[in-house]
Amino acid sequence: MFNPWLSLSFKAFQLAVEAQSVIALRMLRLAAGGANAQAEANRMVTEKILAAAEAQTAAAMAAMQGSKTHVVAGKAVNAYGKRVRANKRRLSRKKT
Secondary structure (H helix, E strand, O other), X not given: OOOHHHHHHHHHHHHHHHHHHHHHHHHHHHHXXXXXXXXXXXXXXXXXXXXXXXXXHHHHHHHHOOOOHHHHHHHHHHHHHHHHHHHHHHHHOOOO
């Protein structure tokens, strides 16, 4: 029998790896200093608050619909994953 928590665990692990790459890219930008570093620091704080609210809302909606616990947790992981992937794309682009 398939364990749905195994799939969720893999997604959480994948999110953790992607988050580490975003952290590294952000540290490079912050270390460079200047206006871009200040903007990135401000964006980072704002995005963390918005991501937490989005994840909490998604999980709460799934819970209110009577979804199983692994589905509720998956909604939160997916919300964070969407933000992490967007940041990775944005931070990986070359500045011209």
